[in-house]
Amino acid sequence: MAAAIADPVRRAILELLREQPLPARRIAERFPISRPAVSRHLRVLRECGLVRDIPAGRERHYHLDPSRFGELSAWLSGFTSRAAVWGQRLDALETEVHRTRRDRRRGGAAPDRLEDTA
Amino acid sequence: MAAAIADPVRRAILELLREQPLPARRIAERFPISRPAVSRHLRVLRECGLVRDIPAGRERHYHLDPSRFGELSAWLSGFTSRAAVWGQRLDALETEVHRTRRDRRRGGAAPDRLEDTA
DNA sequence: CGGAAGCGTAACCAGTAGGTTACGCTTCCG
DNA sequence: CGGAAGCGTAACCTACTGGTTACGCTTCCG
Numbered sequence: 001m002a003a004a005i006a007d008p009v010r011r012a013i014l015e016l017l018r019e020q021p022l023p024a025r026r027i028a029e030r031f032p033i034s035r036p037a038v039s040r041h042l043r044v045l046r047e048c049g050l051v052r053d054i055p056a057g058r059e060r061h062y063h064l065d066p067s068r069f070g071e072l073s074a075w076l077s078g079f080t081s082r083a084a085v086w087g088q089r090l091d092a093l094e095t096e097v098h099r100t101r102r103d104r105r106r107g108g109a110a111p112d113r114l115e116d117t118a
Numbered sequence: 119m120a121a122a123i124a125d126p127v128r129r130a131i132l133e134l135l136r137e138q139p140l141p142a143r144r145i146a147e148r149f150p151i152s153r154p155a156v157s158r159h160l161r162v163l164r165e166c167g168l169v170r171d172i173p174a175g176r177e178r179h180y181h182l183d184p185s186r187f188g189e190l191s192a193w194l195s196g197f198t199s200r201a202a203v204w205g206q207r208l209d210a211l212e213t214e215v216h217r218t219r220r221d222r223r224r225g226g227a228a229p230d231r232l233e234d235t236a
Numbered sequence: 237c238g239g240a241a242g243c244g245t246a247a248c249c250a251g252t253a254g255g256t257t258a259c260g261c262t263t264c265c266g
Numbered sequence: 267c268g269g270a271a272g273c274g275t276a277a278c279c280t281a282c283t284g285g286t287t288a289c290g291c292t293t294c295c296g
Contacts (some may be wrong), residue, residue, distance in 0.1 A: 006124035007284085011193075018197060024243060037285055039244060058242045058293040069197045075129075076194065079136060079187045142273060155255055157274060176263040176272045
């Protein structure tokens with residue numbers, strides 16, 4: 001499902017469908033690629049459940065199915081929520097690494113002076 | 119950047135690094151693929167800014183860089199936020215389509231009875 | 237009824253992504 | 267100092283992805 005969003009054309013289609021439902025023809029004519037290519041992109045999105053279609057005569061109306069977006073969003077939130085934590089730990093970690101290297105070179109536990117890292 | 123997350127191995131690496139920073143060796147040994155393969159995955163993540171590395175002697179400590187995750191998360195929120203809206207409009211739309219088809223077949227404006235859609 | 241419109245699929249082709257092995261460079265340590 | 271450890275990169279191969287054209291099926295309409 002993440003693979004479906006990886007493609008820029010498919011992302012554009014989703015943004016298009018976010019504004020309003022559209023028949024396949026209308027979607028295809030907004031891209032510089034051929035209609036069958038768009039048709040396959042639509043199939044990928046359909047199989048991922050990101051998009052649904054309603055047959056309407058000889059047309060086929062596509063619309064967004066937002067239910068699936070939550071999954072990826074939830075996965076991402078597992079990372080963004082810890083941003084602050086790591087941000088705080090980061091400089092401390094970097095300092096620690098530098099200190100360790102210096103210690104080993106000197107062969108002893110040096111105080112945390114920073115004259116060569118500043 | 120979305121392409122970086124598309125790969126399952128890279129997602130697993132990110133989840134791994136979310137727990138704690140790790141040297142490349144430790145990351146590689148948790149996957150059934152070769153070490154150079156993991157090394158390239160790490161490069162992709164690095165170039166996307168999802169991950170950063172700190173040289174530590176002959177090792178290279180990798181850690182998460184959560185700042186970029188917000189971008190994708192923000193893009194996704196543009197869809198999830200409208201979930202309720204479209205969910206409400208959806209059945210109405212579907213009904214409308216069916217009604218239109220029926221109307222055209224009959225050649226007149228039919229009342230919105232639902233005997234064949236219910 | 238018959239042609240046009242709207243879509244999807246099949247077959248084919250080129251570019252890329254991800255895997256492997258071989259290799260080279262730096263860092264550690266006996 | 268010299269071998270081992272830890273990484274990254276290059277070269278190569280295969281598989282998949284995304285694009286195109288050709289085609290077939292259903293639906294509309296003069």
